[in-house]
Amino acid sequence: MSRAKLSILAVATLVALAGCAKKPPKQLPPPPPSSSNPSDNNGMGNGSGNGVGSGVIPGSRADFIAQAGSDTIHFATDSYDVDSESRGILSAQAKWLVAHPGVQATIEGHCDERGTREYNLALGERRANSAKNFLVSAGVPASRLSVISYGKERPVAEGSDESAWAQNRRAVTVVPQ
Protein backbone atom coordinates (compact mmCIF):
# COMPACT_ATOMS: atom_id res chain seq x y z
CA MET A 1 0.00 0.00 0.00
CA SER A 2 2.61 2.52 1.02
CA ARG A 3 4.85 1.27 -1.76
CA ALA A 4 2.14 1.93 -4.29
CA LYS A 5 1.68 5.44 -2.94
CA LEU A 6 5.40 5.98 -3.10
CA SER A 7 5.67 4.91 -6.72
CA ILE A 8 2.78 7.19 -7.63
CA LEU A 9 4.54 10.05 -5.93
CA ALA A 10 7.76 9.19 -7.73
CA VAL A 11 5.99 9.11 -11.07
CA ALA A 12 4.28 12.40 -10.34
CA THR A 13 7.68 13.91 -9.58
CA LEU A 14 9.10 12.51 -12.82
CA VAL A 15 6.23 13.97 -14.81
CA ALA A 16 6.70 17.32 -13.13
CA LEU A 17 10.43 17.24 -13.85
CA ALA A 18 9.88 16.25 -17.45
CA GLY A 19 7.47 19.11 -17.83
CA CYS A 20 10.05 21.51 -16.46
CA ALA A 21 12.82 20.17 -18.67
CA LYS A 22 10.80 20.56 -21.83
CA LYS A 23 9.30 24.00 -21.47
CA PRO A 24 9.33 25.85 -18.16
CA PRO A 25 6.05 27.72 -17.89
CA LYS A 26 6.34 31.43 -17.24
CA GLN A 27 3.53 31.23 -14.78
CA LEU A 28 2.42 28.26 -12.73
CA PRO A 29 -1.01 26.96 -13.66
CA PRO A 30 -3.73 27.25 -11.04
CA PRO A 31 -3.92 24.29 -8.66
CA PRO A 32 -6.41 21.66 -9.74
CA PRO A 33 -9.66 21.33 -7.83
CA SER A 34 -9.15 18.88 -5.01
CA SER A 35 -11.82 16.50 -6.30
CA SER A 36 -9.71 15.64 -9.32
CA ASN A 37 -6.64 14.71 -7.33
CA PRO A 38 -5.38 11.48 -8.92
CA SER A 39 -4.77 9.91 -5.52
CA ASP A 40 -8.54 9.85 -5.10
CA ASN A 41 -8.70 7.20 -7.80
CA ASN A 42 -5.60 5.16 -7.26
CA GLY A 43 -6.89 1.94 -8.71
CA MET A 44 -7.16 0.26 -5.32
CA GLY A 45 -10.85 -0.31 -5.75
CA ASN A 46 -12.08 1.86 -2.93
CA GLY A 47 -11.22 5.33 -4.15
CA SER A 48 -13.69 8.11 -3.83
CA GLY A 49 -13.99 8.67 -7.61
CA ASN A 50 -17.61 8.01 -8.50
CA GLY A 51 -17.63 10.14 -11.63
CA VAL A 52 -19.58 12.91 -9.96
CA GLY A 53 -17.55 16.06 -9.62
CA SER A 54 -14.41 14.18 -10.62
CA GLY A 55 -12.24 15.10 -13.61
CA VAL A 56 -11.09 11.52 -14.07
CA ILE A 57 -13.52 8.68 -14.71
CA PRO A 58 -12.30 5.34 -13.34
CA GLY A 59 -11.41 2.96 -16.15
CA SER A 60 -10.97 5.79 -18.64
CA ARG A 61 -7.87 6.71 -20.61
CA ALA A 62 -7.26 9.70 -18.37
CA ASP A 63 -7.47 7.41 -15.35
CA PHE A 64 -5.04 4.96 -16.99
CA ILE A 65 -2.49 7.68 -17.74
CA ALA A 66 -2.85 9.20 -14.28
CA GLN A 67 -2.42 5.87 -12.51
CA ALA A 68 0.30 4.39 -14.73
CA GLY A 69 2.19 7.66 -14.85
CA SER A 70 2.48 7.49 -18.64
CA ASP A 71 0.99 5.64 -21.58
CA THR A 72 4.34 5.84 -23.40
CA ILE A 73 7.73 4.18 -23.15
CA HIS A 74 10.79 5.16 -25.19
CA PHE A 75 13.56 3.27 -26.95
CA ALA A 76 17.17 3.78 -27.96
CA THR A 77 18.08 4.15 -31.65
CA ASP A 78 17.30 1.03 -33.69
CA SER A 79 16.49 -0.81 -30.44
CA TYR A 80 13.39 -2.53 -29.10
CA ASP A 81 14.83 -3.28 -25.65
CA VAL A 82 12.69 -2.21 -22.68
CA ASP A 83 14.96 -0.33 -20.26
CA SER A 84 14.47 -0.06 -16.48
CA GLU A 85 12.56 3.22 -16.63
CA SER A 86 10.20 1.71 -19.20
CA ARG A 87 9.77 -1.41 -17.08
CA GLY A 88 8.55 0.80 -14.23
CA ILE A 89 5.97 2.45 -16.48
CA LEU A 90 4.85 -0.86 -17.98
CA SER A 91 4.53 -2.40 -14.49
CA ALA A 92 2.20 0.42 -13.49
CA GLN A 93 0.28 0.02 -16.77
CA ALA A 94 -0.06 -3.72 -16.10
CA LYS A 95 -1.34 -3.10 -12.58
CA TRP A 96 -4.05 -0.81 -13.93
CA LEU A 97 -4.97 -3.20 -16.75
CA VAL A 98 -5.24 -6.10 -14.29
CA ALA A 99 -7.49 -3.96 -12.10
CA HIS A 100 -9.72 -3.13 -15.08
CA PRO A 101 -10.30 -6.52 -16.71
CA GLY A 102 -12.94 -5.21 -19.12
CA VAL A 103 -10.57 -2.87 -20.93
CA GLN A 104 -8.96 -3.80 -24.26
CA ALA A 105 -5.70 -2.04 -25.12
CA THR A 106 -3.86 -1.40 -28.37
CA ILE A 107 -0.11 -0.91 -28.25
CA GLU A 108 1.22 1.37 -30.97
CA GLY A 109 4.85 1.05 -32.04
CA HIS A 110 6.59 4.09 -33.53
CA CYS A 111 10.01 5.04 -34.90
CA ASP A 112 11.99 8.17 -35.60
CA GLU A 113 12.32 9.47 -39.16
CA ARG A 114 15.92 8.31 -39.54
CA GLY A 115 15.09 4.88 -40.83
CA THR A 116 13.74 3.53 -44.11
CA ARG A 117 9.96 3.23 -44.31
CA GLU A 118 9.50 -0.52 -44.47
CA TYR A 119 12.20 -1.36 -41.94
CA ASN A 120 10.58 1.13 -39.56
CA LEU A 121 7.22 -0.61 -39.94
CA ALA A 122 8.87 -3.84 -38.79
CA LEU A 123 10.83 -2.08 -36.04
CA GLY A 124 7.69 -0.37 -34.74
CA GLU A 125 6.01 -3.78 -34.62
CA ARG A 126 8.94 -5.12 -32.61
CA ARG A 127 8.67 -2.24 -30.13
CA ALA A 128 4.94 -2.72 -29.71
CA ASN A 129 5.51 -6.44 -29.14
CA SER A 130 8.23 -5.74 -26.58
CA ALA A 131 5.75 -3.70 -24.58
CA LYS A 132 3.01 -6.29 -25.08
CA ASN A 133 5.26 -9.15 -23.95
CA PHE A 134 6.15 -7.26 -20.78
CA LEU A 135 2.49 -6.57 -19.99
CA VAL A 136 1.62 -10.23 -20.57
CA SER A 137 4.44 -11.35 -18.28
CA ALA A 138 3.03 -8.96 -15.68
CA GLY A 139 -0.33 -10.70 -15.77
CA VAL A 140 -2.36 -8.99 -18.52
CA PRO A 141 -4.02 -11.62 -20.73
CA ALA A 142 -2.61 -11.46 -24.28
CA SER A 143 -6.16 -11.66 -25.63
CA ARG A 144 -6.78 -8.14 -24.31
CA LEU A 145 -3.78 -6.64 -26.09
CA SER A 146 -3.38 -5.91 -29.78
CA VAL A 147 -0.41 -4.29 -31.49
CA ILE A 148 -0.10 -1.96 -34.48
CA SER A 149 2.99 -0.40 -35.99
CA TYR A 150 2.97 3.05 -37.51
CA GLY A 151 6.66 3.00 -38.39
CA LYS A 152 7.73 6.62 -38.93
CA GLU A 153 4.30 7.77 -40.13
CA ARG A 154 3.04 9.39 -36.91
CA PRO A 155 5.75 11.31 -35.02
CA VAL A 156 4.79 13.29 -31.89
CA ALA A 157 7.80 15.61 -32.09
CA GLU A 158 8.18 17.34 -35.43
CA GLY A 159 11.80 18.40 -35.33
CA SER A 160 14.76 16.73 -37.02
CA ASP A 161 17.14 16.52 -34.08
CA GLU A 162 18.16 14.02 -31.42
CA SER A 163 15.58 15.29 -28.94
CA ALA A 164 12.69 14.90 -31.38
CA TRP A 165 13.89 11.49 -32.52
CA ALA A 166 14.15 10.28 -28.91
CA GLN A 167 10.53 11.30 -28.28
CA ASN A 168 9.34 9.57 -31.45
CA ARG A 169 10.97 6.18 -30.71
CA ARG A 170 8.12 4.93 -28.57
CA ALA A 171 5.42 2.43 -27.77
CA VAL A 172 2.08 3.85 -26.64
CA THR A 173 -0.50 1.81 -24.75
CA VAL A 174 -3.87 3.10 -25.88
CA VAL A 175 -7.05 2.33 -23.94
CA PRO A 176 -10.50 3.66 -24.93
CA GLN A 177 -11.36 7.23 -23.94
Place this chain on the structure above:
Amino acid sequence: MKVWKLMAALLQLTAPIALSAQAPSGNGGRLVVDINGGISQPMPIAIPVMPTPAPKGTPAGDTASLGDRVAQIVTDDLKGSGLFQPVPKGRLAAVAYPQVTAPDFPTWANTGAQALVQGFVQANNDGTLTVGCYLYDVFAKTELARQGFVVTPAYWRRAAHKCADTVYTRLTGEGPYFDSRVVYVSETGPKNHRIKRLAIMDQDGANHRFLTNGQAIVLTPRFAPNQQTITYMSFSGNRPRVYVYDIGSGHQRLLVDQPNMTFAPRFSPDGRYIVFSMSNGAGTDIYRVAAGGGAPQRLTNGPGINTGPCYSPDGARIVFESDRSGTQQLYVMNADGSHQQRISFGGGRYATPAWSPRGDLIAFTKIGGGFNVGVMSPSGGGEKTLTHGWQDEGPSWSPNGRVIMYFRTAQGSGHADLWSVDLTGVNERRIPTPLDGSDPSWSPLLP
Protein backbone atom coordinates in the same frame (compact mmCIF):
# COMPACT_ATOMS: atom_id res chain seq x y z
CA MET B 1 -16.04 0.96 -71.42
CA LYS B 2 -13.21 3.13 -70.20
CA VAL B 3 -10.90 0.15 -70.19
CA TRP B 4 -11.93 -0.80 -73.69
CA LYS B 5 -11.18 2.68 -74.96
CA LEU B 6 -7.80 2.62 -73.31
CA MET B 7 -6.96 -0.74 -74.80
CA ALA B 8 -8.03 0.41 -78.24
CA ALA B 9 -5.78 3.42 -77.93
CA LEU B 10 -2.89 1.28 -76.77
CA LEU B 11 -3.30 -1.15 -79.63
CA GLN B 12 -3.22 1.66 -82.11
CA LEU B 13 -0.16 3.10 -80.54
CA THR B 14 1.74 -0.17 -80.56
CA ALA B 15 1.83 -0.30 -84.33
CA PRO B 16 4.05 2.44 -85.76
CA ILE B 17 2.87 3.17 -89.26
CA ALA B 18 5.14 3.27 -92.28
CA LEU B 19 5.46 6.89 -93.30
CA SER B 20 4.96 7.59 -96.97
CA ALA B 21 7.88 9.95 -97.41
CA GLN B 22 10.53 8.58 -99.71
CA ALA B 23 13.74 10.00 -98.31
CA PRO B 24 16.36 7.28 -98.23
CA SER B 25 17.28 5.92 -94.86
CA GLY B 26 20.71 7.05 -93.81
CA ASN B 27 23.33 4.52 -92.84
CA GLY B 28 23.80 6.46 -89.59
CA GLY B 29 26.24 5.21 -87.00
CA ARG B 30 28.22 8.43 -86.96
CA LEU B 31 26.10 10.49 -84.62
CA VAL B 32 26.28 8.97 -81.14
CA VAL B 33 25.77 10.41 -77.68
CA ASP B 34 28.56 9.44 -75.31
CA ILE B 35 26.68 7.92 -72.39
CA ASN B 36 29.53 6.23 -70.61
CA GLY B 37 31.48 9.26 -69.57
CA GLY B 38 28.49 10.72 -67.82
CA ILE B 39 26.79 13.74 -69.25
CA SER B 40 29.56 16.27 -69.51
CA GLN B 41 28.79 17.11 -73.14
CA PRO B 42 25.08 17.00 -73.91
CA MET B 43 24.41 16.76 -77.65
CA PRO B 44 23.03 19.97 -79.25
CA ILE B 45 19.73 19.08 -80.92
CA ALA B 46 17.08 21.13 -82.74
CA ILE B 47 13.40 20.26 -82.30
CA PRO B 48 11.32 22.81 -84.24
CA VAL B 49 7.54 23.11 -84.09
CA MET B 50 5.94 20.32 -86.09
CA PRO B 51 3.76 21.58 -88.96
CA THR B 52 0.40 20.14 -89.95
CA PRO B 53 -0.63 19.31 -93.53
CA ALA B 54 -4.09 20.77 -92.86
CA PRO B 55 -5.08 22.68 -89.72
CA LYS B 56 -8.04 20.96 -88.08
CA GLY B 57 -9.69 21.05 -84.67
CA THR B 58 -9.52 17.96 -82.45
CA PRO B 59 -10.59 17.24 -78.84
CA ALA B 60 -6.92 17.82 -77.92
CA GLY B 61 -6.81 21.21 -79.67
CA ASP B 62 -6.15 22.09 -83.28
CA THR B 63 -3.37 20.27 -85.10
CA ALA B 64 -1.24 23.42 -85.45
CA SER B 65 -1.08 23.96 -81.69
CA LEU B 66 -0.55 20.23 -81.16
CA GLY B 67 2.52 20.45 -83.40
CA ASP B 68 3.90 23.07 -81.02
CA ARG B 69 3.06 21.06 -77.91
CA VAL B 70 4.41 17.76 -79.27
CA ALA B 71 7.72 19.44 -80.10
CA GLN B 72 7.81 20.91 -76.60
CA ILE B 73 7.32 17.49 -74.97
CA VAL B 74 10.05 15.95 -77.13
CA THR B 75 12.28 18.86 -76.13
CA ASP B 76 11.52 18.46 -72.41
CA ASP B 77 12.02 14.68 -72.47
CA LEU B 78 15.37 14.85 -74.22
CA LYS B 79 16.61 17.77 -72.13
CA GLY B 80 15.46 16.03 -68.95
CA SER B 81 17.59 12.99 -69.73
CA GLY B 82 20.63 15.25 -69.33
CA LEU B 83 22.10 13.80 -72.54
CA PHE B 84 20.80 16.48 -74.92
CA GLN B 85 20.95 20.24 -75.13
CA PRO B 86 18.00 21.50 -77.18
CA VAL B 87 18.55 24.65 -79.23
CA PRO B 88 16.56 27.50 -77.60
CA LYS B 89 13.12 27.98 -79.10
CA GLY B 90 13.87 31.52 -80.27
CA ARG B 91 16.59 30.23 -82.58
CA LEU B 92 14.44 27.59 -84.27
CA ALA B 93 13.23 28.33 -87.80
CA ALA B 94 9.68 27.57 -88.86
CA VAL B 95 9.35 24.33 -90.81
CA ALA B 96 6.98 24.11 -93.77
CA TYR B 97 5.18 20.78 -94.18
CA PRO B 98 7.14 19.70 -97.31
CA GLN B 99 10.39 20.36 -95.43
CA VAL B 100 9.63 17.65 -92.89
CA THR B 101 11.22 15.08 -95.20
CA ALA B 102 13.60 17.56 -96.86
CA PRO B 103 15.29 19.56 -94.09
CA ASP B 104 17.13 22.79 -94.74
CA PHE B 105 20.37 21.38 -93.31
CA PRO B 106 22.59 24.52 -93.64
CA THR B 107 20.10 26.54 -91.56
CA TRP B 108 20.13 23.90 -88.80
CA ALA B 109 23.91 23.62 -88.94
CA ASN B 110 24.05 27.35 -88.15
CA THR B 111 22.25 26.78 -84.85
CA GLY B 112 25.01 24.46 -83.70
CA ALA B 113 22.63 21.50 -83.65
CA GLN B 114 24.18 18.15 -84.47
CA ALA B 115 20.85 16.35 -84.62
CA LEU B 116 17.47 17.52 -85.91
CA VAL B 117 14.02 16.22 -85.00
CA GLN B 118 11.20 17.15 -87.36
CA GLY B 119 7.68 15.85 -87.61
CA PHE B 120 4.06 16.61 -88.35
CA VAL B 121 0.65 16.30 -86.72
CA GLN B 122 -2.27 15.26 -88.88
CA ALA B 123 -5.93 14.79 -88.00
CA ASN B 124 -7.38 11.69 -89.67
CA ASN B 125 -10.95 11.23 -90.87
CA ASP B 126 -11.62 8.49 -88.27
CA GLY B 127 -10.90 10.92 -85.42
CA THR B 128 -7.39 9.72 -84.73
CA LEU B 129 -4.17 11.69 -84.94
CA THR B 130 -1.00 10.75 -86.78
CA VAL B 131 2.24 12.10 -85.37
CA GLY B 132 5.21 11.69 -87.72
CA CYS B 133 8.69 11.79 -86.20
CA TYR B 134 11.96 12.09 -88.17
CA LEU B 135 15.52 12.21 -86.87
CA TYR B 136 18.37 13.65 -88.97
CA ASP B 137 22.13 13.93 -88.70
CA VAL B 138 22.65 17.63 -89.51
CA PHE B 139 26.26 17.43 -90.70
CA ALA B 140 26.01 14.14 -92.57
CA LYS B 141 22.66 15.38 -93.97
CA THR B 142 21.15 11.94 -93.54
CA GLU B 143 18.00 10.54 -91.99
CA LEU B 144 18.67 8.37 -88.96
CA ALA B 145 15.18 7.24 -87.96
CA ARG B 146 11.51 7.75 -88.76
CA GLN B 147 8.39 6.61 -86.93
CA GLY B 148 4.70 7.40 -87.15
CA PHE B 149 2.21 7.03 -84.33
CA VAL B 150 -1.55 6.86 -84.61
CA VAL B 151 -3.39 7.78 -81.42
CA THR B 152 -6.78 8.87 -80.22
CA PRO B 153 -6.56 12.59 -79.34
CA ALA B 154 -6.64 11.83 -75.59
CA TYR B 155 -3.28 10.08 -75.95
CA TRP B 156 -1.47 12.74 -77.97
CA ARG B 157 1.16 13.14 -75.26
CA ARG B 158 2.07 9.48 -75.58
CA ALA B 159 2.83 9.96 -79.28
CA ALA B 160 5.21 12.78 -78.30
CA HIS B 161 6.94 10.56 -75.71
CA LYS B 162 7.23 7.77 -78.29
CA CYS B 163 8.90 10.25 -80.67
CA ALA B 164 11.34 11.30 -77.95
CA ASP B 165 12.03 7.62 -77.20
CA THR B 166 12.77 7.02 -80.90
CA VAL B 167 15.36 9.82 -80.89
CA TYR B 168 16.84 8.83 -77.53
CA THR B 169 17.14 5.17 -78.48
CA ARG B 170 18.68 5.85 -81.87
CA LEU B 171 21.30 8.27 -80.55
CA THR B 172 22.24 6.64 -77.24
CA GLY B 173 21.83 2.94 -77.91
CA GLU B 174 19.90 2.74 -74.63
CA GLY B 175 16.35 1.42 -74.36
CA PRO B 176 13.36 3.79 -74.36
CA TYR B 177 11.78 5.16 -71.16
CA PHE B 178 9.85 8.38 -71.80
CA ASP B 179 6.52 6.64 -72.52
CA SER B 180 6.02 5.37 -68.98
CA ARG B 181 4.17 6.27 -65.79
CA VAL B 182 4.84 6.63 -62.08
CA VAL B 183 2.65 5.62 -59.16
CA TYR B 184 3.63 7.28 -55.88
CA VAL B 185 2.32 8.53 -52.54
CA SER B 186 1.08 12.13 -52.59
CA GLU B 187 1.58 13.80 -49.19
CA THR B 188 0.18 16.87 -47.54
CA GLY B 189 -0.57 18.15 -44.04
CA PRO B 190 1.45 18.56 -40.84
CA LYS B 191 4.41 16.29 -40.16
CA ASN B 192 2.65 14.51 -37.30
CA HIS B 193 -0.48 13.80 -39.33
CA ARG B 194 0.37 13.52 -43.00
CA ILE B 195 -2.48 12.80 -45.39
CA LYS B 196 -1.25 10.22 -47.87
CA ARG B 197 -2.91 9.29 -51.13
CA LEU B 198 -1.95 7.01 -53.99
CA ALA B 199 -1.46 9.03 -57.16
CA ILE B 200 -0.49 8.16 -60.71
CA MET B 201 1.04 10.32 -63.43
CA ASP B 202 3.12 10.20 -66.60
CA GLN B 203 6.88 10.11 -65.93
CA ASP B 204 7.06 13.84 -66.71
CA GLY B 205 4.33 14.69 -64.18
CA ALA B 206 1.50 15.14 -66.70
CA ASN B 207 -1.93 13.46 -66.50
CA HIS B 208 -1.80 13.42 -62.71
CA ARG B 209 -4.66 11.86 -60.79
CA PHE B 210 -5.35 10.54 -57.31
CA LEU B 211 -6.33 6.91 -56.78
CA THR B 212 -7.24 6.93 -53.06
CA ASN B 213 -8.98 9.57 -50.97
CA GLY B 214 -6.54 9.97 -48.08
CA GLN B 215 -8.74 8.53 -45.32
CA ALA B 216 -6.19 5.78 -44.65
CA ILE B 217 -2.39 6.00 -44.71
CA VAL B 218 -1.14 4.33 -47.89
CA LEU B 219 2.47 3.34 -48.52
CA THR B 220 4.89 1.75 -50.99
CA PRO B 221 2.85 1.21 -54.19
CA ARG B 222 4.36 -0.98 -56.93
CA PHE B 223 3.22 -1.60 -60.50
CA ALA B 224 2.37 -5.02 -61.84
CA PRO B 225 4.15 -5.79 -65.13
CA ASN B 226 0.83 -5.28 -66.95
CA GLN B 227 0.67 -1.75 -65.48
CA GLN B 228 -3.05 -2.10 -64.88
CA THR B 229 -2.62 -3.34 -61.33
CA ILE B 230 -0.86 -1.83 -58.32
CA THR B 231 0.03 -3.51 -55.05
CA TYR B 232 0.51 -1.32 -51.97
CA MET B 233 0.09 -1.17 -48.21
CA SER B 234 -2.83 0.56 -46.50
CA PHE B 235 -3.80 1.27 -42.89
CA SER B 236 -7.47 0.98 -43.84
CA GLY B 237 -9.53 0.10 -40.75
CA ASN B 238 -6.37 0.42 -38.63
CA ARG B 239 -5.23 -2.90 -40.02
CA PRO B 240 -1.99 -2.35 -41.94
CA ARG B 241 -2.16 -4.83 -44.78
CA VAL B 242 -1.16 -5.35 -48.42
CA TYR B 243 -3.82 -4.58 -51.02
CA VAL B 244 -4.12 -4.99 -54.77
CA TYR B 245 -5.67 -2.15 -56.78
CA ASP B 246 -7.05 -2.35 -60.31
CA ILE B 247 -6.53 0.98 -62.09
CA GLY B 248 -9.23 0.45 -64.68
CA SER B 249 -12.07 -0.38 -62.28
CA GLY B 250 -10.81 1.30 -59.10
CA HIS B 251 -11.53 -1.96 -57.29
CA GLN B 252 -9.19 -2.94 -54.44
CA ARG B 253 -8.88 -6.17 -52.49
CA LEU B 254 -6.94 -7.50 -49.52
CA LEU B 255 -4.07 -9.67 -50.78
CA VAL B 256 -4.02 -12.20 -47.92
CA ASP B 257 -6.21 -12.26 -44.81
CA GLN B 258 -3.72 -12.75 -41.98
CA PRO B 259 -3.90 -11.73 -38.32
CA ASN B 260 -0.57 -9.90 -38.56
CA MET B 261 0.71 -6.87 -40.44
CA THR B 262 1.66 -7.46 -44.08
CA PHE B 263 3.75 -4.91 -46.00
CA ALA B 264 6.54 -4.27 -48.56
CA PRO B 265 4.77 -5.91 -51.55
CA ARG B 266 6.38 -6.35 -54.99
CA PHE B 267 5.19 -8.21 -58.09
CA SER B 268 7.23 -10.94 -59.76
CA PRO B 269 8.35 -10.03 -63.32
CA ASP B 270 5.75 -12.38 -64.83
CA GLY B 271 3.01 -10.88 -62.66
CA ARG B 272 2.00 -14.25 -61.21
CA TYR B 273 3.24 -13.68 -57.67
CA ILE B 274 3.56 -11.00 -55.05
CA VAL B 275 6.35 -11.17 -52.47
CA PHE B 276 5.82 -9.28 -49.23
CA SER B 277 6.80 -9.14 -45.57
CA MET B 278 4.74 -10.34 -42.65
CA SER B 279 5.43 -9.83 -38.95
CA ASN B 280 4.77 -12.71 -36.60
CA GLY B 281 5.25 -11.12 -33.19
CA ALA B 282 8.90 -12.06 -32.88
CA GLY B 283 10.31 -11.12 -36.27
CA THR B 284 9.47 -10.32 -39.85
CA ASP B 285 9.85 -12.70 -42.77
CA ILE B 286 9.37 -12.64 -46.54
CA TYR B 287 6.55 -14.61 -48.11
CA ARG B 288 5.34 -15.30 -51.63
CA VAL B 289 1.71 -15.65 -52.66
CA ALA B 290 -0.14 -15.96 -55.96
CA ALA B 291 -1.15 -12.46 -57.14
CA GLY B 292 -4.78 -13.55 -56.97
CA GLY B 293 -4.41 -14.57 -53.31
CA GLY B 294 -4.10 -17.94 -51.58
CA ALA B 295 -1.82 -19.52 -49.02
CA PRO B 296 1.47 -17.64 -48.57
CA GLN B 297 4.70 -19.58 -48.89
CA ARG B 298 7.43 -18.54 -46.47
CA LEU B 299 10.79 -17.72 -48.11
CA THR B 300 12.91 -16.58 -45.14
CA ASN B 301 12.97 -17.99 -41.65
CA GLY B 302 14.41 -15.29 -39.40
CA PRO B 303 16.18 -14.23 -37.46
CA GLY B 304 15.32 -10.55 -37.23
CA ILE B 305 13.64 -8.30 -39.77
CA ASN B 306 13.59 -9.54 -43.36
CA THR B 307 11.91 -7.12 -45.75
CA GLY B 308 12.19 -5.05 -48.95
CA PRO B 309 12.13 -8.04 -51.35
CA CYS B 310 12.64 -7.36 -55.07
CA TYR B 311 12.86 -9.88 -57.93
CA SER B 312 15.64 -10.00 -60.48
CA PRO B 313 14.25 -9.26 -63.98
CA ASP B 314 14.45 -12.95 -64.94
CA GLY B 315 12.46 -13.90 -61.84
CA ALA B 316 15.10 -16.40 -60.70
CA ARG B 317 16.39 -14.50 -57.66
CA ILE B 318 15.22 -12.05 -54.99
CA VAL B 319 17.28 -9.31 -53.34
CA PHE B 320 16.10 -8.24 -49.87
CA GLU B 321 17.29 -6.54 -46.69
CA SER B 322 17.79 -8.24 -43.36
CA ASP B 323 19.20 -7.20 -39.98
CA ARG B 324 20.06 -10.82 -39.09
CA SER B 325 23.72 -9.79 -38.79
CA GLY B 326 22.82 -6.95 -36.40
CA THR B 327 22.26 -4.14 -38.91
CA GLN B 328 20.30 -3.78 -42.16
CA GLN B 329 22.25 -5.40 -45.02
CA LEU B 330 21.42 -6.66 -48.51
CA TYR B 331 21.04 -10.36 -49.31
CA VAL B 332 20.29 -12.30 -52.49
CA MET B 333 18.44 -15.61 -52.51
CA ASN B 334 16.93 -17.91 -55.10
CA ALA B 335 13.25 -17.24 -55.77
CA ASP B 336 12.30 -20.29 -53.67
CA GLY B 337 14.16 -18.90 -50.66
CA SER B 338 17.21 -21.14 -50.95
CA HIS B 339 20.85 -20.06 -50.97
CA GLN B 340 20.60 -16.77 -49.02
CA GLN B 341 23.83 -14.80 -49.32
CA ARG B 342 24.83 -11.39 -48.03
CA ILE B 343 26.11 -9.03 -50.74
CA SER B 344 26.66 -5.68 -48.93
CA PHE B 345 29.84 -5.28 -46.91
CA GLY B 346 30.63 -1.55 -46.94
CA GLY B 347 30.41 0.67 -43.87
CA GLY B 348 26.91 1.57 -42.74
CA ARG B 349 23.51 0.03 -43.37
CA TYR B 350 21.77 -0.85 -46.65
CA ALA B 351 18.02 -0.91 -47.33
CA THR B 352 15.24 -0.87 -49.96
CA PRO B 353 17.06 -2.77 -52.73
CA ALA B 354 15.71 -2.45 -56.28
CA TRP B 355 17.00 -4.73 -59.04
CA SER B 356 17.59 -2.94 -62.35
CA PRO B 357 15.36 -4.10 -65.23
CA ARG B 358 18.63 -4.68 -67.12
CA GLY B 359 19.74 -7.04 -64.36
CA ASP B 360 23.21 -5.57 -64.03
CA LEU B 361 22.79 -3.38 -60.93
CA ILE B 362 20.97 -3.18 -57.62
CA ALA B 363 19.98 0.27 -56.34
CA PHE B 364 19.57 0.79 -52.59
CA THR B 365 19.31 3.29 -49.76
CA LYS B 366 22.64 3.64 -47.98
CA ILE B 367 22.45 4.71 -44.34
CA GLY B 368 25.73 5.90 -42.94
CA GLY B 369 26.05 9.45 -41.79
CA GLY B 370 23.23 10.38 -44.17
CA PHE B 371 20.67 8.69 -46.37
CA ASN B 372 21.76 8.36 -49.99
CA VAL B 373 20.81 6.31 -53.02
CA GLY B 374 23.55 4.12 -54.47
CA VAL B 375 24.11 1.16 -56.77
CA MET B 376 26.14 -2.04 -56.66
CA SER B 377 26.37 -5.16 -58.78
CA PRO B 378 24.19 -8.17 -57.81
CA SER B 379 27.30 -9.80 -56.37
CA GLY B 380 28.01 -6.73 -54.24
CA GLY B 381 30.86 -5.17 -56.24
CA GLY B 382 31.34 -1.68 -57.65
CA GLU B 383 29.39 0.18 -54.98
CA LYS B 384 28.74 3.81 -55.89
CA THR B 385 26.79 6.61 -54.18
CA LEU B 386 24.61 8.64 -56.57
CA THR B 387 22.65 11.24 -54.57
CA HIS B 388 23.39 13.95 -52.05
CA GLY B 389 20.26 14.93 -50.11
CA TRP B 390 19.68 15.02 -46.35
CA GLN B 391 17.47 11.96 -46.60
CA ASP B 392 17.21 10.21 -49.98
CA GLU B 393 15.33 6.94 -49.94
CA GLY B 394 13.44 4.32 -51.93
CA PRO B 395 15.00 4.01 -55.42
CA SER B 396 12.93 2.82 -58.40
CA TRP B 397 14.35 2.18 -61.89
CA SER B 398 13.28 3.63 -65.22
CA PRO B 399 12.13 0.92 -67.67
CA ASN B 400 15.50 1.03 -69.46
CA GLY B 401 17.59 0.77 -66.27
CA ARG B 402 19.26 4.09 -66.97
CA VAL B 403 17.55 6.50 -64.53
CA ILE B 404 16.61 6.10 -60.86
CA MET B 405 13.69 7.86 -59.21
CA TYR B 406 13.63 8.22 -55.41
CA PHE B 407 12.28 10.59 -52.78
CA ARG B 408 14.09 13.25 -50.82
CA THR B 409 12.87 14.34 -47.38
CA ALA B 410 13.84 17.75 -46.05
CA GLN B 411 15.38 18.14 -42.61
CA GLY B 412 12.98 19.70 -40.13
CA SER B 413 9.84 20.26 -42.18
CA GLY B 414 9.58 16.65 -43.28
CA HIS B 415 8.50 17.78 -46.75
CA ALA B 416 9.28 15.13 -49.34
CA ASP B 417 9.71 15.39 -53.11
CA LEU B 418 10.31 13.00 -55.97
CA TRP B 419 13.71 13.21 -57.64
CA SER B 420 15.54 11.37 -60.37
CA VAL B 421 19.22 10.83 -61.12
CA ASP B 422 21.16 9.29 -63.99
CA LEU B 423 22.92 6.09 -63.00
CA THR B 424 26.25 7.83 -63.56
CA GLY B 425 25.30 10.04 -60.58
CA VAL B 426 24.70 13.27 -62.51
CA ASN B 427 21.55 15.16 -63.50
CA GLU B 428 19.79 15.07 -60.13
CA ARG B 429 16.47 16.78 -60.71
CA ARG B 430 13.09 17.18 -59.03
CA ILE B 431 9.99 15.63 -60.57
CA PRO B 432 7.07 18.11 -60.43
CA THR B 433 4.08 16.97 -58.34
CA PRO B 434 1.05 18.99 -57.18
CA LEU B 435 1.74 18.21 -53.49
CA ASP B 436 4.64 16.49 -51.73
CA GLY B 437 5.61 13.05 -52.98
CA SER B 438 7.24 9.86 -51.71
CA ASP B 439 7.56 6.14 -52.48
CA PRO B 440 7.77 6.41 -56.29
CA SER B 441 7.41 3.30 -58.44
CA TRP B 442 8.28 3.60 -62.11
CA SER B 443 6.17 1.54 -64.53
CA PRO B 444 7.57 -0.63 -67.28
CA LEU B 445 7.49 0.93 -70.75
CA LEU B 446 3.89 1.34 -71.90
CA PRO B 447 2.95 -1.05 -74.71
